Amino acid sequence: MWLCIYLSCSDTIPYFPKKSDIIGNVILSVSEESQWDPSQKPRDDKNTMSSFFSFSFGCRVNEAEKVTLDKKLLEMGFLWSEKNPDFYIINSCAVTGKAEREVRQHIYQIRKKFPKTKIVVTGCAATNWVKNSLMVQGVDLLIQNSDKQSIPRRLMCHPEPRIKVRGKLREGSSPDVRQDAPQDSSPDLIGIRMTSKPYSPDITNYYDKFLHSGRLMVKIQDGCDRFCSYCIVPYLRGKPKSKRIAKIIAEIQSYAQSCHSRSNPLRLSETSRESREKNLDSRLRGNDRKKLNNDINILNEVILTAINTGCFGKDTGETLIELIDAILKQTSVPKISFGSIHPWSITDEFLEYYRSILPTNRFIPFFHIPIQSGSNTILKLMNRGYTIEEIYRKLKEIKKINPDTFIGTDIIVGFPGETEKEFQETYEFLQKAPIDKIHVFRYSPRPGTTAEKFKKIYDESTPEEKRRRAKMIIEIKSKANNI
């Protein structure tokens, strides 16, 4: 049995474009009618519904936020639709200029594909555009990170739901069992408002979309106060905010009870199965009941995501160790893993805890630790707050505790101040460090960050130089794998 947590941060995608890439082709415009009034009274028409689709760019925190938003909208009665949805919600990324460009391209494509769909963009790129009073053509509504919570209400306030439903929706229906059919429902409409045949094999239940592998991303923390000199995230996500452990546990339990899939065998824990069956018994009878039983499945893996794991609990007085312990003790999720766990979280106490939970077999031995450089000079310029000697000791210790632990990292090449000497230090560190996988990124400045100003002090490496260094680092692991 395994239990798995992913913790992600902008550390994981640090490729930076030139300044001209950032603002370049952002166009200042927004359609008048698109600015629907969020203070308007939400629609209270039980015979209409709207459909939505959502898409997430960037880190796992964004993905986790998307999952939460999707669940909320479905609970409110919105339909999931891949074809021509009423609302298309994009959770955007701005960690690099390239990421922003991809968001703009996506908006352009969606606008072309679904001319009448309302496009709602939130996330870091949206926040960046709002802060700079920019608007991308084709967007109907931009919502900053700090205002994300308002999305469901804003969508409810939109005056034009396009799908009519037959009959009245039952008050108090649970999200996954509603029996009123949309009059014009098409196979692409996936959702909680099902036809009179709940759980028909012809209808993909929404939860299959993100739980097809039984893996769930849960956001445990947002924001960052580390202010690594190259990173724009603290400006866009604000101060660190941690979710309370009790809330995270409740979230996991809620998903565990909601999810079911046709592809995997029935493995629901007795407690959650009993409560789910009790919950559904009053609504389903006969064949529908039998079919549902075959569809129920367990949540296999919890992937905890954070902008910076090092900030988890700073504001609540709780710790990462307490969180993992609570998940292990209070849920039956078989797996937890760490995706990105940041260097500041790997304390001696944490390593001791890692050793102690190995026998549970629920903790996936996978650590993605974004180190960013193997040169102390560059780490200092990046404001990372650790030395390469400290990191080396921690990596060795992890492997000593469990030699099967897989360790991955991110490295930025061509950071301002990185001469051949500093690059060689990184290269040599990576050759000897017990790291199994390296993601390499070529530095490019992000407007508004401290490192952007370094160009006045240091000569920047040429693009060819950055390419050469990146290639050399990639080859370290390919050579090692060929041995």
Ligand code: SF4
């Ligand atoms: S500033 Fe925070 S979010 Fe950005 S790279 Fe550093 S730790 Fe990660």
